[in-house]
Amino acid sequence: MNIGVLIPLIIFLIAIFAIGFIASKQMGSGGSFLQDYFLGGRELGGFVLAMTMVATYGSASSFLGGPGTAYTVGFGWALLAMTQVVTGYFVLLVLGKKFAILSRRYDAVTMIDFLKARYNSPAVAILSAIAIIVFLFSAMTAQWVGGGRLIESLTGLNYTTALFIFAVSVLVYVTIGGFRAVALTDAVQGAIMVVGTLILLIGVIIAGGGVPAILQDLLNENPRLVTPFGADGSLTAAYVSSFWILVGVGVVGLPQMVVRTMSYKSSRAMHRALAIGTIVTGFIMLNMHLIGIFARPVMPGIEVGDKVIPLVALEVLPSWLAGIVLAAPMAAIMSTVDSLLILVSSAIVKDVYLNFIKPDAPEKKVKILSFGITGVLGIIVFLLALQPPDLLIFLNLFAFGGLEAAFIWPIVLGLYWKHGNKYGALLSMITGIGSYIAIHFYNQEYGNLLGVHTVTIPVVLSLIAYILGSLAVKREPFRF
Amino acid sequence: MRPDTPNAPQSDEHKQDPRFKTAHKEAWIGLALAIFNFIWWFGFAYGLGGRPVEEYTYILGLPDWFFWSCVVGFILMSIITVVLAKFVLTDMPLDDDPTYHPNPPNFSDKPAQKGPKS
Numbered sequence: 001m002n003i004g005v006l007i008p009l010i011i012f013l014i015a016i017f018a019i020g021f022i023a024s025k026q027m028g029s030g031g032s033f034l035q036d037y038f039l040g041g042r043e044l045g046g047f048v049l050a051m052t053m054v055a056t057y058g059s060a061s062s063f064l065g066g067p068g069t070a071y072t073v074g075f076g077w078a079l080l081a082m083t084q085v086v087t088g089y090f091v092l093l094v095l096g097k098k099f100a101i102l103s104r105r106y107d108a109v110t111m112i113d114f115l116k117a118r119y120n121s122p123a124v125a126i127l128s129a130i131a132i133i134v135f136l137f138s139a140m141t142a143q144w145v146g147g148g149r150l151i152e153s154l155t156g157l158n159y160t161t162a163l164f165i166f167a168v169s170v171l172v173y174v175t176i177g178g179f180r181a182v183a184l185t186d187a188v189q190g191a192i193m194v195v196g197t198l199i200l201l202i203g204v205i206i207a208g209g210g211v212p213a214i215l216q217d218l219l220n221e222n223p224r225l226v227t228p229f230g231a232d233g234s235l236t237a238a239y240v241s242s243f244w245i246l247v248g249v250g251v252v253g254l255p256q257m258v259v260r261t262m263s264y265k266s267s268r269a270m271h272r273a274l275a276i277g278t279i280v281t282g283f284i285m286l287n288m289h290l291i292g293i294f295a296r297p298v299m300p301g302i303e304v305g306d307k308v309i310p311l312v313a314l315e316v317l318p319s320w321l322a323g324i325v326l327a328a329p330m331a332a333i334m335s336t337v338d339s340l341l342i343l344v345s346s347a348i349v350k351d352v353y354l355n356f357i358k359p360d361a362p363e364k365k366v367k368i369l370s371f372g373i374t375g376v377l378g379i380i381v382f383l384l385a386l387q388p389p390d391l392l393i394f395l396n397l398f399a400f401g402g403l404e405a406a407f408i409w410p411i412v413l414g415l416y417w418k419h420g421n422k423y424g425a426l427l428s429m430i431t432g433i434g435s436y437i438a439i440h441f442y443n444q445e446y447g448n449l450l451g452v453h454t455v456t457i458p459v460v461l462s463l464i465a466y467i468l469g470s471l472a473v474k475r476e477p478f479r480f
Numbered sequence: 481m482r483p484d485t486p487n488a489p490q491s492d493e494h495k496q497d498p499r500f501k502t503a504h505k506e507a508w509i510g511l512a513l514a515i516f517n518f519i520w521w522f523g524f525a526y527g528l529g530g531r532p533v534e535e536y537t538y539i540l541g542l543p544d545w546f547f548w549s550c551v552v553g554f555i556l557m558s559i560i561t562v563v564l565a566k567f568v569l570t571d572m573p574l575d576d577d578p579t580y581h582p583n584p585p586n587f588s589d590k591p592a593q594k595g596p597k598s
Contacts, residue, residue, distance in 0.1 A: 079521075082550040082554065086518075089557070089564075093509060093510025094507050095507075096510065097499065097574065098499075100574045101500075101574050101576070210541065211540065212541040226543045227529055227543075228525050228546075241522060266571075267570070270569075271564075271569045272565060274564070282557065282558060283554075286551065416507065
């Protein structure tokens with residue numbers, strides 16, 4: 001492996017480290033420790049808020065898997081990826097100021113704090129905590145495996161060493177710096193993603209002899225590559241549109257996004273963030289997937305989708321520039337992993353320990369526990385990622401869509417419908433996760449039910465469950 | 481949600497936080513924007529993209545359906561969100577602040593010495 005590629009990657013890791021340390025120095029500047037460690041003291045400004053939302057949400061799939069699929073499928077997959085632009089404004093506008101106001105009033109530090117105050121039900125809180133810990137823990141492990149594999153393929157180190165480097169760098173800054181370090185490093189990682197995307201796009205277009213020439217090559221190879229229907233014509237409008245739920249509006253139910261919508265400083269920060277977030281998300285998604293498509297005539301015959309971006313970067317760019325570009329997927333994975341780590345830690349410390357085991361724990365103990373749990377969680381994930389158990393890989397399949405189906409209605413309707421209550425919320429969460437798993441197996445066996453992605457039907461069913469459950473048992477309007 | 485029971489009776493005894501009215505309006509804007517975004521994206525993608533490939537035209541080298549659906553669609557949404565952020569969405573305190581009254585006369589039950597007018 002070329003040393004020129006490594007230098008920018010090493011500089012990147014050192015920079016992230018430094019930011020983590022700076023963030024940890026800012027801690028304890030007034031306010032409670034929990035607010036500070038798990039929510040950054042609600043001080044996020046517009047730019048950092050936008051970047052942490054984009055970076056948390058944009059993971060390995062935006063930089064490796066997605067463009068790799070676009071390489072095989074063509075413009076249809078870029079069309080699908082562009083359903084994600086909506087996340088930039090939708091989450092912030094729909095949860096919006098009411099959620100920010102109520103989470104302050106309830107002194108909520110986690111999404112579950114909000115659910116607990118809204119539904120006044122320990123059952124809702126416990127079920128949510130279990131769902132978050134189980135599913136996001138699995139998702140985190142899968143991302144760590146991805147991070148390790150990426151370092152392995154870029155540096156030629158063996159997997160264990162690569163994973164170790166990845167784990168140590170993430171673990172140190174998350175443990176000592178908490179949410180603020182996560183958000184600040186996300187901002188830098190997000191900026192790297194934008195710059196890396198732009199450089200690689202230019203490089204690929206030049207290597208391909210300009211966009212019209214590339215398109216001509218694609219048309220000569222297979223005209224279906226430039227249609228919305230995929231290289232083999234199998235991408236239907238219904239299937240692609242259902243991604244509006246999975247990676248578009250449904251994201252409003254993901255705990256790692258929800259917690260960010262209660263972390264901003266002021267309404268002005270939120271306004272700025274929704275404009276910046278939309279622009280940055282769209283820019284990255286559009287251009288990364290175009291790169292995947294354009295890479296096909298430039299470097300034909302790549303078999304493994306995840307390798308398209310690294311191989312193309314090394315092919316079309318000088319090695320030091322390739323190093324900068326390849327820091328982008330690294331940044332994407334890290335910024336997702338760090339957010340999940342601090343979130344799972346908060347679910348254990350705040351939602352389980354402080355809510356149910358020892359509500360009156362002294363601040364000093366909470367502090368030690370928060371650092372301790374975050375660190376120990378990271379070490380467990382590292383050990384599991386060395387040889388990921390089948391169960392974790394299995395659970396990870398449901399981490400995204402399953403959590404969306406579980407939480408979207410208890411959060412959104414809990415916020416806006418006064419007749420929503422704990423019976424509706426419980427029924428909705430159980431229906432959402434249960435039907436997601438059932439439909440997943442059905443789709444695996446018989447093909448997609450109604451031709452749409454697995455997430456679609458559970459989201460509809462959990463809506464019905466929420467309304468029925470809320471109206472059937474006790475009709476007592478909630479006073480916000 | 482239930483048309484047979486209008487909100488009126490209970491809202492007499494329980495005053496809604498005045499900020500929520502704005503917040504509700506902005507949430508509806510978010511939903512409307514997503515629906516508009518979807519229609520634009522879907523209409524151009526499958527309206528133009530459904531033609532035979534030979535009939536496609538190319539703008540900046542990209543197929544026309546993709547250019548209109550995804551490139552123009554994205555730029556349009558970016559402009560809309562910037563306009564929203566600058567001119568439409570309302571600034572408000574997020575902490576509970578008893579002196580905040582967008583409509584002072586409606587809130588005579590609270591001490592209202594300091595309204596936004598002052």
